[in-house]
Amino acid sequence: MIPLLGPRDPLPPAEGGRADLGGLLAAGGGLAPERLLAAYRAGIFPWGTVDGLPLWYSPDPRMVLFPAEFRLTRSLRRTLRAGRHEVRLDHDFAAVIDACAAMPRPGQDGTWITREMRDAYVTLHELGWAHSVEVRMDGELAGGLYGLAIGRMFYGESMFARRRDASKIAFAHLVHYLAEHDYGMIDCQMHTAHLASLGAREIPRMVFLARLHDLTRIPRSPACWAGVTPDREW
Numbered sequence: 001m002i003p004l005l006g007p008r009d010p011l012p013p014a015e016g017g018r019a020d021l022g023g024l025l026a027a028g029g030g031l032a033p034e035r036l037l038a039a040y041r042a043g044i045f046p047w048g049t050v051d052g053l054p055l056w057y058s059p060d061p062r063m064v065l066f067p068a069e070f071r072l073t074r075s076l077r078r079t080l081r082a083g084r085h086e087v088r089l090d091h092d093f094a095a096v097i098d099a100c101a102a103m104p105r106p107g108q109d110g111t112w113i114t115r116e117m118r119d120a121y122v123t124l125h126e127l128g129w130a131h132s133v134e135v136r137m138d139g140e141l142a143g144g145l146y147g148l149a150i151g152r153m154f155y156g157e158s159m160f161a162r163r164r165d166a167s168k169i170a171f172a173h174l175v176h177y178l179a180e181h182d183y184g185m186i187d188c189q190m191h192t193a194h195l196a197s198l199g200a201r202e203i204p205r206m207v208f209l210a211r212l213h214d215l216t217r218i219p220r221s222p223a224c225w226a227g228v229t230p231d232r233e234w
Helices: 033-041 074-082 093-102 115-126 166-180 193-197 205-216
Strands: 024-028 045-050 053-057 062-065 086-089 130-137 140-150 153-161 185-189 201-203
Touching: 033 045, 033 115, 033 140, 033 205, 045 115, 045 185, 062 205, 074 166, 086 166, 093 115, 093 130, 093 140, 093 153, 115 130, 115 140, 130 166, 140 166, 153 166, 153 205, 166 185, 185 205
Parallel strands: 153 185
Antiparallel strands: 024 053, 045 053, 062 185, 062 201, 086 130, 130 140, 140 153
16 A cells, blocks of 8 residues: 655655555655655655656665766767757756656656646756756757756756757766766666666665765755856867
8 A cells, every 4th residue: 555645744764665566655745845855865756646646756776877887988979079069057947847848758658747746846946956957959959857966966857858869968968067076876766778878777775775865964055057067078
């Protein structure tokens, strides 16, 4: 039986995520900023809704990427070196999450980014917790991603690409930025071939939670990354 949470009910421990339901832990409780931040610090994330109630997950194993293990392929390196794109951070968060919500996903009927989800993450962005990486080509938004930063931990949420390799360009710049600022781990949530090709791998939930605890307790105030345009020699 999956717990149904009221507005003031705390989330169950992350260890209770059910393997037979993909890590589903609980439903309900709302998407207030305090609840979302508490959930991420505890290794829990919302993914989809049922009858308007958010579903909370804690899968085992957990897909993560350690910045030092990022796999830069030859083809992606060539694309990055070609420089036919512009990358910005936190320049237009709302446009990125809207594009992620509108992007068709193989095997998915619709999007889990409902209006309530969208508004909740925009609020977290305004509070300095949620961030976006945007890739522009020929003056248009071609791809990007968004997620949360807490302590030295980054939680990836969603990415999109309207042009070839645009999401990979965004991810490469994100990893570079996080490595430069001493972030220790990127939460990729669940396994995908796309993320695995970039160096992400699965680790046991208990290992993930232990590392998460160490990384999120490091004091770091929420901040906007706006105005920072990552640049490097690839």
